[in-house]
Amino acid sequence: MFSSKILERGYDYWAEGLVSDVLSTEDGYEAIVSGSYNYEVEIIVDDDEVLEMYCDCPYAEEGRYCKHMAAVLYELTNQCMAAGSSRSASDSGKAGDIPDTEHRRQEIAASVDRVSEADLRDYVKQLLYKDKNLYEKFKIQYEFSDSREMMEIFKSQIDKIFEEQCQEYGYLDYYHASKLEKQIYRIMGDITGKLMKCGCYQEVFELSLYLYKELEYVAVDESDGVTDEILELCTEIWEELLDDCGEQSIGDMIFSGLKDIVSRSGVHYRSERAWGFMQDFFDEREYITEMLNIVEEALKKCDSRKVTWEDSYTISTCVTDILYFMEELGYSDTELTEFSRQYWNLDDVRRYWISKGQKAGAYEQTIGLIKESLEQSKGKPVLVMEYRRTLMQIYKQMGDVEKYRAELKDIILNESWASKEDYEEYKALFTSKEWEQEREAVFTAPYGEQHLYELLQEEGLYGRLLEAIKKSGSLNILRRYEKILQKEYAEEIVQIYADNIEGMADRASNRSTYKEIVQILSHMKEFRGGAEIVERIVGSWRYKYRKRRAMMEEIKDL
Template sequence: MDWELLFKPHILHRGAEYYRDAAVEDLKITDTQITAVVLGTEDYDVEIGIKDGIIQAMSCTCPYAADDNHCKHMAAVLFACQETEDLILSAKPDESEWESGEDEDDVLDDWKADVLPDFPGMTCKPDQETILAELIHNADDLTVRAFLYSILEKDPALQNRFRMLTQNVMTKGLLKEWRREIDRIFADAGWDDYIDYEQASYFTGELYSFLSSLDQRISAATADGIFKTVDYTLSQLQSTDMDDSDGGLWCLFDFCYQIVGKLLPYCTAENQLRIFDWAARQLDYTHKDGLWYELAQDCAMQFILQQFPGPDFLDKKLALTDKEVQKAARQTDFENVILPQKIKTHVLLMEQKGCPAEEQAAYIAQYKQYGSVCLLLSEFYEWQQDDANAIAVLEQAYAADSTPSYIARECCEKLKELYKKTENQERYLQMLWDLALTIHVANIDLYRELKSQYKPEEWREQREKILTSWGTNPYAGQLYAEEKLYDRLLCHVQKHCRLSEVQQYESILKENFPDELLQLYEHIVTEIAVQGLGRPSYVKIVRILRKMKRLPGGPPFVQALVGQWRQQYKRRRAMMEELDKLT
């Protein structure tokens, strides 16, 4: 069975997006295990047990997987594994996450047909398709009908889906039936108009499956009814609160607009205009949950921009995007982060219409009281090869007291590069110092760039300014290592005494301060032992002790320490068992 069937459709889609966005890191594959870290709201550890290419078990540290669910992080890792040509994975039979009775291959193939073109490198295995096609081909009509009847008789939801697939005439009764099915899905998942985290995955999968059945029925005869049904679905989504920690909501919004996009070829020019106006009205939708508002807005705007590309709609899109820019400009947050993207969308449409560059720049400049818009305006001037105006805009934003620190940092970085490009050495050096002393403290690449501007005899004096500034920074150790100031490096590591830092500079400390290195490790393992957090912490202690034994003077040092612990912690059975494994 294809491993993709271990995941619900919307989870699989989200996993593919994570893979595409290069969120899978530290991927390691052995004959029995796959491990990786997936970057998300936090960094999540994924482990997948395999045997002879068959997935045995999967785990992830995310909340969704804590309830024994197969999550998007697991899917992302499996997509990443497909880059390894020698690794062909499959799932155990009868472990599908697709709906009972659902034609898994057909739905999976539809999903792959929609998604795989956007994810180069992913391939489909035809084995399951070939087997099923052969089974169906060899079955006579009576056997198929009897088997189908036995399945439909036991599953009312599947009966509704089968009816939707086989009714070819759009009637008022069918439209009402579709709405009743939508109401059922919402009612089964939510209580008091709220869908909690436990029910969110079920709800998303059910509604996605229903929408998929609509998608399969698109034709000239059904277009009007499907549009009304999707509109009804969106209105229900917009009036329901839901815990969307797993991100399924975006898939539903996006799928709804995908379906409407497929209806457009069956519409007259007049009806296409009505659908445009319908999508524009979705932009005015508001909800107490800001995330829902942003998701609905983003999907509606992308639909408008992608599905109405012709010149006939260009003026309407310009009017619409200008309205969105004005709406974003009225926001009162500390630094309007949405506004630049809204402006950029509008300016791209201005370019399509053939508006001169001066007019485009003037439009952006209306909102340059925001530092983020100044960055956008400077990018526009750079694209026009107008470095003088780009520098002027950035200098204004950098000097303004109201500019947030992260915007000031970006302004300073861009100014540095522009001054270097225009050979303004004095201002280039000033930006380097600003970045090194106040903005990008402890950035070793920046440090090296600044160092390259001075002769060796000059630099020894100049570097003390940075050493003083970086002195309390927890990452200043890299500077001391760079300058071979090993006495200061030792003091720095002793002050913070973090395992990661001790390991980072172990080779330097081992060569120059072997006794102090052992003492640092002793301090770290002693702290872990005192906390007594159970077997995982004891395994960590033993791993460090093995490292200590390989250091000069390490064996007797470790022996003495372990002997002390055997007396002090003799009641900790797990600790004693792990110490017995020390070799």
């Protein structure tokens, strides 16, 4: 599995303590091995047998077993022996390849004991001088008192992770983004834990802010939401600082740092996590006043230039934030209205006043605003849906049953976005006898056509449900409802399968389709009268398709 040279170098890496962050996973183990870079190793184990090994170093990318894998196997072996295991984690990777770890430890201890303290110090100094990674580990382990120097080390480690995982032009693809996330979580967990214990709160925040800013300059494949996960880690650190410290100076420091991010980057999606944190955790008047100033300045910048798509998003966000801050600071409705008039074309401004009017019970005024907004929102189905639902709620709150019923009916009969809740609410307006007549209009409406099978089932109209399924010609729909239909319509279900399967057989030209047909035939036997029909079908096929050898092989056991 390993060449003697690779094993020897792997052992050296392990003996120098370069294996870290060993984690047990669902499939085996993961670990980080430090070298010229930090490399991530994954060992896949099943029933104490090593099945596969992966490393992201260049040597292993060609399918070879590398020294980093060997180093991790040595570490796992050592951990197993320390835990009293009778079998090492690497036995299946060829036990003969791995030296007696305990013997080597004793040998190393004896060698060190024979060296004078002065010589040993000189040797350690040489090692640390030659290996920057080892020196940084040494500093963290034994000289943690100088927090500022530690900060530079920690920042360089974060930089190194980004450098290792980023491809050309600073892009992180899916694979490397996932690896970066794991490494960042590990290092930040270790670092912030040590700094918090030492009371180095400023350094903890500075480091999280450094990581936050690093993400601004990297393009990431967001298929797995990596950026959000890392930004969430940063906000968790900020919240922990506020909870654990409780000092005004710490709060001021965090607010100032986040304010710098927002002021520099602008109030948009790149800084929205920091901006959202400020709004959620800094509700004192002086902070709100500062945030109002920030967002007013951002709005002025957008208003002073040609508006892009991103500016439109920013303007809408800024305007709604300003309204919120003004309200929190006690501005009058007259002042709020005067500001809103400048941006009355924005949907979010209208939403703000509709919500405010509904809460205040200003129903007539709010209804007028909703109707005006509906005219402006033609071609925006999501907004139309929101406005109409709000209008229906207001009629209900007013006790205007006639208008409420008319609005709900129009939604059910004419809007494709009507929901099951709307349907149930509409049905509740009628007696059982009235509903039998009214539901026919619902079945032919856009909502009814989209949910016809579900509605027929709910109404207990099983005969009509069977006919609708038969008309659709879909076996998938039939399978979905056959359990509720089979007691009364078993023969009809089998016949639908039979009609469909004849067409499938006629068109089939490969073994996979024949296998699917056989599965359907086997399923048909489960219904009353199904076995006889299957026997008849298969009998006719043995003559009709006798030249299709693959088909004959598949149906021979039916």
